[in-house]
Amino acid sequence: MARQEEDFDANLAGEDGQTEETKSGWFKRIKKGILTSTADKKETPEGLWNKCPECNYICTVTELKEHLFTCPKCNHHHRVGSHEYFELLFDEGQCAILFENIRAKDQLNFTDLKNYQKRLEETWKKTDLTDSIRIGAGKVKGYPLVIGCMDFEFIGGSLGSVMGERISRAIDYCLQHKTPLMIICKSGGARMMESAFSLMQLAKVSGKLSQLTDAKIPYISLLTDPAFGGISASFGMLGDLNIAEPGALIGFAGPRVIKETIKKDLPPGFQRSEFLLEHGFLDFIVDRKQMKDKLASVLQLFQH
Amino acid sequence: MLMPENKNRQFIDFEKPIKDLLDDIEKLKENKDKKEVDPSDYIKQLEERVIEKRRDITQNLTSWQKVQLSRHPDRPYTLKYIQKMCTNFVELHGDRNVKDDKAMVGGFAELDGETVMIIGQQKGINTKMRQLRNFGMANPEGYRKALRLMKLAEKFNKPVITLIDTPGAYPGLEAEERGQGEAIARNIYEMMRLKVPVICVIIGEGASGGALGVGVGDKIFMLENTWYTVISPESCSSILWRSWEMKEKAAEQLQLTSDKMYGFGLVDGIVPEPVGGAHWDYDEAAQNLKKVLVATLQQLKQQDPQQRIENRIEKFGKMGFWEEQPA
Numbered sequence: 001m002a003r004q005e006e007d008f009d010a011n012l013a014g015e016d017g018q019t020e021e022t023k024s025g026w027f028k029r030i031k032k033g034i035l036t037s038t039a040d041k042k043e044t045p046e047g048l049w050n051k052c053p054e055c056n057y058i059c060t061v062t063e064l065k066e067h068l069f070t071c072p073k074c075n076h077h078h079r080v081g082s083h084e085y086f087e088l089l090f091d092e093g094q095c096a097i098l099f100e101n102i103r104a105k106d107q108l109n110f111t112d113l114k115n116y117q118k119r120l121e122e123t124w125k126k127t128d129l130t131d132s133i134r135i136g137a138g139k140v141k142g143y144p145l146v147i148g149c150m151d152f153e154f155i156g157g158s159l160g161s162v163m164g165e166r167i168s169r170a171i172d173y174c175l176q177h178k179t180p181l182m183i184i185c186k187s188g189g190a191r192m193m194e195s196a197f198s199l200m201q202l203a204k205v206s207g208k209l210s211q212l213t214d215a216k217i218p219y220i221s222l223l224t225d226p227a228f229g230g231i232s233a234s235f236g237m238l239g240d241l242n243i244a245e246p247g248a249l250i251g252f253a254g255p256r257v258i259k260e261t262i263k264k265d266l267p268p269g270f271q272r273s274e275f276l277l278e279h280g281f282l283d284f285i286v287d288r289k290q291m292k293d294k295l296a297s298v299l300q301l302f303q304h
Numbered sequence: 305m306l307m308p309e310n311k312n313r314q315f316i317d318f319e320k321p322i323k324d325l326l327d328d329i330e331k332l333k334e335n336k337d338k339k340e341v342d343p344s345d346y347i348k349q350l351e352e353r354v355i356e357k358r359r360d361i362t363q364n365l366t367s368w369q370k371v372q373l374s375r376h377p378d379r380p381y382t383l384k385y386i387q388k389m390c391t392n393f394v395e396l397h398g399d400r401n402v403k404d405d406k407a408m409v410g411g412f413a414e415l416d417g418e419t420v421m422i423i424g425q426q427k428g429i430n431t432k433m434r435q436l437r438n439f440g441m442a443n444p445e446g447y448r449k450a451l452r453l454m455k456l457a458e459k460f461n462k463p464v465i466t467l468i469d470t471p472g473a474y475p476g477l478e479a480e481e482r483g484q485g486e487a488i489a490r491n492i493y494e495m496m497r498l499k500v501p502v503i504c505v506i507i508g509e510g511a512s513g514g515a516l517g518v519g520v521g522d523k524i525f526m527l528e529n530t531w532y533t534v535i536s537p538e539s540c541s542s543i544l545w546r547s548w549e550m551k552e553k554a555a556e557q558l559q560l561t562s563d564k565m566y567g568f569g570l571v572d573g574i575v576p577e578p579v580g581g582a583h584w585d586y587d588e589a590a591q592n593l594k595k596v597l598v599a600t601l602q603q604l605k606q607q608d609p610q611q612r613i614e615n616r617i618e619k620f621g622k623m624g625f626w627e628e629q630p631a
Contacts, residue, residue, distance in 0.1 A: 101628055101629040102626050104626060105625060107625040108557075161624030190535070192540055193544075195533050195559055195560065196533045196534055196560065197623060197625060199512060201623070202492055202513065203623075206492045206493045207617035209493065210493060230513060232485030232489070233485045233513040234489045234493075237485050237490070238493055251480050252485035264477075270480070279483065
């Protein structure tokens with residue numbers, strides 16, 4: 001009840017009524033101490049409008065889509081999934097989706113607050129995804145490319161046996177067809193429900209990448225928000241080129257863990273793409289709107 | 305089975321019965337001269353019971369208790385094993401870029417008359433040293449130091465042995481600035497490609513990327529009372545159960561003990577520890593390990609380097625579980 005009243009009061013204060021001075025006495029906050037700005041409280045119906053989490057700019061989803069899910073005002077890159085990236089990068093949005101028949105199972109019978117098998121089944125039902133990575137083989141401005149793209153929607157894009165195996169097979173495919181590989185990373189890290197098996201995927205994929213090296217086939221790692229843990233401790237950082245979208249959070253340990261360890265606030269911009277570029281761990285940052293062009297020119301340079 | 309003297313021995317709660325027995329023995333010894341009856345026989349009996357107790361207690365440990373045992377403050381660490389197994393150890397320092405990471409040690413040594421490169425995380429033996437060693441949590445420069453030493457070994461065709469004991473790679477601000485993820489990733493990748501034999505042994509805690517960063521090799525072993533998995537039970541509890549209190553449950557669910565890991569085929573063997581744990585007898589613990597290392601090296605040396613690398617990639621390539629639906 002109490003919360004409802006507060007919300008009601010905040011609504012009374014009107015959209016611009018963050019401070020009392022801006023409105024006449026009619027619309028003033030009756031209760032003191034409500035610090036949440038009204039703009040933050042406005043809820044929009046799903047699917048019609050979108051509010052930028054960075055600058056609070058509100059636009060229609062259609063407008064956002066035209067901007068490739070970057071904020072028209074501040075260029076914040078919204079999180080999108082493999083469907084959007086494949087649509088954006090492959091010529092005519094066309095590609096062959098590979099290895100979808102490899103599916104996760106709960107071999108360890110892992111139960112936290114929920115059983116892993118149940119979690120998987122719920123996620124399969126909720127999304128149209130079969131696991132946290134999809135492999136697409138197609139062309140980018142005429143240049144053949146295999147892209148493995150993670151979906152954060154699927155258990156946080158977590159790295160488990162299926163991701164490891166799909167990437168391994170993608171690498172076999174690249175070796176067979178002499179095609180470059182790009183992995184679009186978007187993951188919270190390893191899938192804990194697969195315990196040590198998930199950890200071993202770091203080694204598994206790194207070993208396969210070593211074969212790609214020997215065959216002199218380029219591998220590009222594109223890091224997008226977020227890319228943490230096992231991802232950055234393996235193939236995420238092992239690209240011939242490591243590139244990232246602007247403002248993406250990338251790191252080994254999560255900011256909360258680091259903050260708790262060093263017991264200090266973290267500097268602004270810490271673990272963002274720009275921070276990584278500055279410290280020498282990225283080759284360049286690429287805006288989503290220029291991504292296809294830039295990728296094509298890189299592929300061209302590797303090929304000629 | 306002789307017990308080494310240790311006045312400052314520390315005990316985990318479930319080791320309490322052993323402590324009581326040892327206290328009794330101590331008391332009897334102190335009063336030896338005052339008593340009319342010679343208690344020597346009784347002392348001997350008690351000492352045998354101590355060994356029995358050590359066996360009993362460690363027979364049916366829960367996963368969490370094994371985690372506790374792997375963190376026993378009296379447990380031997382990397383340098384202790386090197387000292388007990390090898391001769392002519394020359395410690396080498398620094399990553400040639402930033403600094404010398406004290407949480408990661410390494411150098412050339414002779415093992416059974418043969419030069420090897422031996423590397424591992426090092427924990428401190430007292431409060432001051434624990435700080436200096438950063439509790440065995442290496443920074444990027446530690447992993448890069450390890451890689452430099454491995455490359456040095458490769459150059460002179462010497463096998464690499466890594467001893468792993470870490471609660472994780474250090475999650476610090478500077479660690480991130482200097483690329484903790486990249487350092488570990490690079491090590492995993494390069495260890496996969498090393499032309500010399502590589503043996504990795506979990507001698508204590510094997511926490512996630514921090515362990516795997518020096519944990520890729522031809523053969524992976526675990527000491528009996530150690531653990532190795534993707535995350536520490538505490539962190540797992542805090543993330544999946546949203547509480548720090550479920551660490552026992554998390555340890556159980558993660559199936560992180562040596563027997564489980566061997567059962568999964570993720571490690572190649574278990575090295576037996578002295579009755580009750582490695583902390584009861586450093587010599588025996590080191591000799592057990594040495595035996596396994598020497599035998600395994602003999603076996604690995606016979607393989608062609610290129611074949612060894614291919615086997616390594618294939619070995620890790622098989623790891624994981626999934627279902628394959630008909631296409």
